[in-house]
Amino acid sequence: MLSAPLSPPLMHIPDGFLSILVSVVLWIATIGIVAVSLQRVNRDLGERQVPLMGVLAAAIFAGQMLNFPVAGGTSGHLLGAALATILLGPYAAVLVMACVIGVQGLLFQDGGLLAMGANIFNMGIVGVVVTHFLYRTLRNLGSGKRWTIFVGGFASAWLGVVTASLITALELAISGTTAANIAIPAMGGVHVLIGFGEALITVGALAFLYFTRPDLLKIGEAKPAGRAVWLAGLVIALAIAVASPLASSFPDGLEWVAEQQGFLNNAHNAPYQIIPDYVFPGIGNAALATIVAGVIGTLVVGGVAFALAYARRNRSVVSN
Amino acid sequence: MHVHFLDPFHNGTSLIHRLDPRVKLVFTLAYIVTASLLPFGAWAAYVLLLAIVLSVELASELGIGYVLRRALLATPFVLAAVPLIFTVPGTLLFTFSLGAWTFTASLEGVERLLSIAFKSWVSVQMAIVLAATTSFPNLLMAMRGIGIPRLLVAIVGLMWRYIFVLVDQALRLLRARAARSGATPEMGRRVGGSIVWRAQTTGGMAGNLLMRGFERGDRIYAAMAARGYDGEVRAFPLPQVPLTQWFGLGAAIFLFALILLFSILIVG
Amino acid sequence: MHHTIQVQELVFKYPDGTRALDGVSFHIAPGEKVALVGPNGAGKSTLILHLNGILQGEGTVCVADIPVVEKNFARVRAAVGLVFQDPDDQLFSPTVFDDVAFGPIYQGLDEQQVRARVEHALHAVHMQDYARRVSHHLSVGQKKRISIATVLSMQPEILVLDEPTAGLDPRGRRDLIRLLRELPQTMLIATHDLHMVQELLPRTIVMDGGRVVADGRTSEILNDDALLNAHGLEKP
Numbered sequence A: 001m002l003s004a005p006l007s008p009p010l011m012h013i014p015d016g017f018l019s020i021l022v023s024v025v026l027w028i029a030t031i032g033i034v035a036v037s038l039q040r041v042n043r044d045l046g047e048r049q050v051p052l053m054g055v056l057a058a059a060i061f062a063g064q065m066l067n068f069p070v071a072g073g074t075s076g077h078l079l080g081a082a083l084a085t086i087l088l089g090p091y092a093a094v095l096v097m098a099c100v101i102g103v104q105g106l107l108f109q110d111g112g113l114l115a116m117g118a119n120i121f122n123m124g125i126v127g128v129v130v131t132h133f134l135y136r137t138l139r140n141l142g143s144g145k146r147w148t149i150f151v152g153g154f155a156s157a158w159l160g161v162v163t164a165s166l167i168t169a170l171e172l173a174i175s176g177t178t179a180a181n182i183a184i185p186a187m188g189g190v191h192v193l194i195g196f197g198e199a200l201i202t203v204g205a206l207a208f209l210y211f212t213r214p215d216l217l218k219i220g221e222a223k224p225a226g227r228a229v230w231l232a233g234l235v236i237a238l239a240i241a242v243a244s245p246l247a248s249s250f251p252d253g254l255e256w257v258a259e260q261q262g263f264l265n266n267a268h269n270a271p272y273q274i275i276p277d278y279v280f281p282g283i284g285n286a287a288l289a290t291i292v293a294g295v296i297g298t299l300v301v302g303g304v305a306f307a308l309a310y311a312r313r314n315r316s317v318v319s320n
Numbered sequence B: 001m002h003v004h005f006l007d008p009f010h011n012g013t014s015l016i017h018r019l020d021p022r023v024k025l026v027f028t029l030a031y032i033v034t035a036s037l038l039p040f041g042a043w044a045a046y047v048l049l050l051a052i053v054l055s056v057e058l059a060s061e062l063g064i065g066y067v068l069r070r071a072l073l074a075t076p077f078v079l080a081a082v083p084l085i086f087t088v089p090g091t092l093l094f095t096f097s098l099g100a101w102t103f104t105a106s107l108e109g110v111e112r113l114l115s116i117a118f119k120s121w122v123s124v125q126m127a128i129v130l131a132a133t134t135s136f137p138n139l140l141m142a143m144r145g146i147g148i149p150r151l152l153v154a155i156v157g158l159m160w161r162y163i164f165v166l167v168d169q170a171l172r173l174l175r176a177r178a179a180r181s182g183a184t185p186e187m188g189r190r191v192g193g194s195i196v197w198r199a200q201t202t203g204g205m206a207g208n209l210l211m212r213g214f215e216r217g218d219r220i221y222a223a224m225a226a227r228g229y230d231g232e233v234r235a236f237p238l239p240q241v242p243l244t245q246w247f248g249l250g251a252a253i254f255l256f257a258l259i260l261l262f263s264i265l266i267v268g
Numbered sequence C: 001m002h003h004t005i006q007v008q009e010l011v012f013k014y015p016d017g018t019r020a021l022d023g024v025s026f027h028i029a030p031g032e033k034v035a036l037v038g039p040n041g042a043g044k045s046t047l048i049l050h051l052n053g054i055l056q057g058e059g060t061v062c063v064a065d066i067p068v069v070e071k072n073f074a075r076v077r078a079a080v081g082l083v084f085q086d087p088d089d090q091l092f093s094p095t096v097f098d099d100v101a102f103g104p105i106y107q108g109l110d111e112q113q114v115r116a117r118v119e120h121a122l123h124a125v126h127m128q129d130y131a132r133r134v135s136h137h138l139s140v141g142q143k144k145r146i147s148i149a150t151v152l153s154m155q156p157e158i159l160v161l162d163e164p165t166a167g168l169d170p171r172g173r174r175d176l177i178r179l180l181r182e183l184p185q186t187m188l189i190a191t192h193d194l195h196m197v198q199e200l201l202p203r204t205i206v207m208d209g210g211r212v213v214a215d216g217r218t219s220e221i222l223n224d225d226a227l228l229n230a231h232g233l234e235k236p
């Protein structure tokens, strides 16, 4: 029965779909972030790290088999990054998701091996970081009231899935294996819906835990984001800011083909494509301006968020 | 109840089964990297790659049919590359209209789509052979062999052990739900509640799994501590890779390099 | 006098406030085989976790004349073999071999010694052909035996088992009792299986509500209807 057991197939990139450059860069980023997480969790959990991380990774893996019928033979699934983040805090969640995605790729070919770095990055790291920020922010805005667990859980689970899917589409586009102007809206559109499934299941799980073992919901709370998580959040936001205008600055594929026919034939003869040639000619001044604006905007937002968190921490130190 | 279907390992004594797991892992990675590095449309090289993976499948005695069937799992993703037919510029192939839009397909676009599908197809086959001929404990050893930290390997090893226990639990929950999801004989009643309600029920099951995961984590910790575990992961040193297998691996990587070089020179 | 297990006025509260042990005292001499019985929630499992320092309460616990305090944990854990109730908790490694080798590896033995220990322990539980097997494919009875092997490989002086026959079918239970009879170690067995107690364990400690309510010869305790009734036990 469950030979392809796990989650929606569109998020697990198989091998062959990413350029070597994208694969390697994301592998390096993933290795670095997982290594930091491994250390951080070791500091927090000590001897309990191996049993707890191992068994919770197994629980998320098994949880991804749970589904509920939606309509027309489709079903909603759990990805679990949001749930792991809310319960365990960002570092442990990165570790757990990396194990889940790694085993899916290695054992069940659910996602490739060379593409595994990217898959862990998208679903594990991006999903976790986005969830963490939104959830923390909403919890703080609501002064930690009970309803913020559920509203925060819902919104952050949804946004985590949607962001991860956009990043996935972006990587494919940069690799030249899909057309950005089609893939990004398509992936985003599908995952806006998938995200609701994730969000609903996440809230269901949080509600269950809230009423049976409320102490478990405090584990993740106890660990404020370290500087590394803020940094990761900033990097991801910057990546989106840079890449999305790049990707969306392509005019509609067709017009563009007609327009560029002439000189593209030359460019197309580039001896070897790591980043396919057709990515570059499309950037006009408008796109460049958008990128610059995006970078500045992200830096500003990131700076503000950082300052707020800093101030909050100082205040809590004083009040202690 | 007992989940066996999860374990992709097929016991056997073939040449491929007997190779050192580290050699297999590195070979598989090298093959996939090669496939990924080949330019689009390097059909001669693609055919060589297919020949290599088919040979490995034969040598593994898994049955080519089995591998090909499993390899189909990755096909839905090819959809993501379909737009390339219409967006990659090049020789006009055909046009068609759909409402207000006109689509122009190019030969280069089709070629790129097929190239991506092909690379993906052969890569997934090699990964399937790796998982099907290497038991998980041996895969763990290979992971250690290529330098993954022991701590992480220990977590993954423990995870794999408990996947079976927790998937059993998940399936029991699903079965319990199914057993109580009846319909009344009355006509016209909506069966199964609202989508939100269904999702929340499923969420409750997920929460249940995680809660049991936490509790089991504590008990496993107690069982580990009772046998002296102190947070440091210890294991025997890895055995040497036999010299012949080193040579074999070296030769294979050299072959991959040649294929790459030729196809880049010819196609590029 | 030399005692293998000495527990003196042991009190333990769980973080949520449950007072699971409320002044427990008893002594066990070398070579004794003792049953620990009592209704669910009596505190049996909690007590067992104190015998090698996984939980620490007020009062004193000595095992093999070593006080169970943090600096002695390594020695204590080598002296007491704890077998937990659910073999899926006890067997956490990918293969049977890895699980049985775990304790000896942490005792710092070299590879050859570890292999010899594993072989010996698996032999003792009649599972010598299962070393390369993967634990989740085994039956419950087989898992129980391997669980015992995982502590036998540490060559403990004392074996402590939590509900070893729970969940076994009649044949599995019979085989396990036969196995336990063959083992020479001092034993403390928490159980609801009074048939086994009658057959195997000459001394019985009855616990209820975190206290020892009776401690004596099994034959006498199992014939004391008033005592058995008062603590939710049934005469075998």
Ligand SMILES: Nc1ncnc2c1ncn2[C@@H]1O[C@H](COP(=O)(O)OP(=O)(O)O)[C@@H](O)[C@H]1O
Residues within 6 Å of the ligand: C014, C015, C016, C018, C019, C020, C038, C039, C040, C041, C042, C043, C044, C045, C046, C047
């Ligand atoms: N982890 C725990 N947290 C809080 N209370 C617990 C925990 N484990 C057990 N208890 C409580 O401690 C008491 C003794 O439990 P236990 O030692 O498991 O009894 P037994 O093994 O005799 O059935 C019970 O009231 C039980 O509910």
Ligand SMILES: [Mg+2]
Residues within 6 Å of the ligand: C044, C045, C046, C162
């Ligand atoms: Mg108990």
